[in-house]
Amino acid sequence: MSESSLLNKQNTEKETYFLMEHEGADLISKFKLPVAASKLAKDETDAVLSANSIGYPVVLKGMFKDIVHKTEAGIVKLAIENDLQLKEAYTEIIENAKKYDPLAVMTGVLVQEMADKGIELIFGVKRDPIFGHQLIIGFGGTLVEIMKDFSVRMLPVNETEVEEMVKELKSYPILKGYRGQSGINLSEVKRICMGLNKLVQEKPEIAELDLNPVIFNEEKATICDVRILIDEQKVEQNQSRSLEAVEKMINPQSVAVIGASTNENKNGGRLFRYLVENKYPGKLYPINPGAKDIKGYKAYPNLIDVPGDVDLACIIVSSDRVSGVMRDCITKGVKAAIIYSSGFAEIGGEGEKLQEEVLALAKEGNIRVLGPNSIGIASPEKQIYTAFGAALESKVKVPGNIGFISQSGAMGSALLSKAWEQRVGFSRWISVANEADLSATDFIEVLAEDELTNVISVFMEGLKDAAAFERASKKALENEKPLLIYKTGRSDVGKRAVQSHTGTIAGDDTVYSAAFDKWGALQVNHLEDLIDVSVALDVQPLPNGNKIGVMTASGGACSVIADLCSEKDLDLPELTEASDKILELIPPFGSAQNPIDVTAEIIAQPEMFKEVLETLTQDPDIDGVIVMLTTNADPGASVIAKAILDVFKRNEKPIVVGRLGATAIAPQAMELYSNHHFPVYSTPEKVVNVMHYLVRYNKLFQKKQR
Secondary structure (H helix, E strand, C coil), rough: CCCHHHHHHCCCCEEEEECCCHHHHHHHHHHCCCCCCCEECHHHHHHHHHHHHHCCEEEEEECCCCCCHHHHHHHHHEEECCCCHHHHHHHHHHHHHHCCCCCCCEEEEEEECCCCCCEEEEEEEEECCCCCCCCEEEEEECCCHHHCCCEEEEEECHHHHHHHHHHHHCCCHCCCECCCCCCCCCCHHHHHHHHHHHHHHHCCCCCEEEEEEEEEECCCCEECCCCEEEEEECCCCCCCCCCCCCCHHHHHCCEEECCCCCCCCCCHHHHHHHHHHCCCCCCCEEECCCEECCEEEEEEECCCCCCCCCCEEECCHHHHHHHHHHHHHHHHHEEEEEEEECCCCHCHHHHHHHHHHHHHHHHHHEEECCCCCCCEEEEHHEEHHHHHHHHCCCCCEEEEEEEECCCCCCHHHHHHHHHHCCCCCEEEEECCCCCCCCCHHHHHHCCCCCCCCCEEEEECCCCCCHHHHHHHHHHHHHHCCEEEEEEEECCCCCCCCCHHHHHHCCCCCHHHHHHHHHHCCCCCCCCCCHHHHHHHHHHCCCCCCEEEEEEECCCCHHHHHHHHHHCCCEEEECCHHHHHHHHHHHCCEEEECCCEEECHHHHHHHHHHHHHHHHHHHHCCCCCCEEEEECCCCCCCHHHHHHHHHHCCCCCEEEEEEEECCHHHHHHHHHCCCHHHCCCCCCCCHHHCCCCCHHHHHHHHHHHHH
């Protein structure tokens, strides 16, 4: 059967099927991939002729369309040295196949050259429904799923990315050669990957592909086994819509609250109260047919009755009334709406139909919609609180430069209240909820051009449109606004049944991570990192590398920080000229080497602390500085705080500060840090973790600038 007929044939029963190994080998050989020499034999006599043509030793593999795992079925025979062994192996394959699956029909037996021993790798491809084809390189063989030593990138890859992938493997010391043993030929790895680039470009119907093992010995690479899963289902492309109207959503000059209530125990009452109490500066229209006025504002029975234009419609009525309100929005010419109401796609069934109806009306009226089931938007700098979350009960609402987007309303609201408690400010806080229309990705793109936002932080459950995310991420990168993402749902348990090694090891979270890396987004591992790292990226310059100077007032802290830095791949280089100068400044029982221990003498001589910090920061071999304070108290703590802030302002390196002591004993110092929007972290783990992410983001940013 020809290649085109194989890949374009119509299967009336299913659109997903495996190519038999000889079919897959024929396909990839056309892309100049080094497949082991092989021939498909129709019978025993043909197999003997094929083996003599290829040259012993050979491998025999039974080709049965319904038997995918050949080794498990006992239909693979290795190291066959002569005709007699071949005939015996041929008979065993037939018998084992019948035992494994009595109904299996044999297409033939593949006679393949026996590759020499060497280092075994796996090369895989997986087509993700969101992000497209992914490349997997890993330590191969039969233990691939147990070892799970692999690296992933989005296809297409370039040669630099291939080099990075190989170096990321835990087995890299073996691959580069050790104890006189030659390593793998990296140029052959690149050749295979470039061939896979072309393969998936021309054959996008490939859903999963395993080349395992690929045996490397000296200068040669040999692909010994090929498994290809074809999925001919077409992936629908999302249609993009203009985001121009979102400006009216985040910066509305006039707001109508449909469902505003005099009862502040109701969501509509709370939403309207938050707008009024926080002194919304624009025109405000409560819509309630049963009220004459609400909190001093004239109430209107219907949106259409409002005099003048309405930039934003806040819809907080029961789900069955939302479609009617949307029709009023069309009549009124409203172009932006937030739907807070629940009872839509999140409940399934009729709720999904109702959401589709609302979306259809939004498209008809060219209205951009946030929600349904959204908590809303908060913009503290502009005193715009079109939100009803409990976090808004906080008496302290801190403006800032971090744009926060959450796909979970409850988690987002909790993080907002926690951030404000820590005096961390947001430029925008956005709850996207059901994403019937506007998505987290859309708001990344909007915030990438928002004048109030310096850093974009996202609580993410999933994405629908990879192309839109790529566009938004690149826009954030171009505008030098770091994009941080905490991705939930990282476990693949129960998500899908996979039929290849590649499908098993390259789970959803791995694919998301590859996409984030490809497009310049920094993925953080813990929820608290969203606040800790966002604040650091807003305030701190990026380190040029991972060479970190550490300064503490405790030998114990030196040891703890050094251990943590080692875990996070932060290098603590020995100091040269700086060490001599520091030795003159600190007590003789201190340590002038990195990490530096200035001792508790800073309590008596806080001015000494500043000189040491200045010297360490200016060392050309240091990319960034970690300061770990312990239990310093005012007034000395305030002197040290002033010293840190002064050195920080006069230098262009990050100075990340941690402090273990209670806030109560240094209120003046902590207030000083807060007034300068300078973060101080509560544990050694946090301070090292933040520096680790600053280093990571700098690598990511520099790579994308090349």
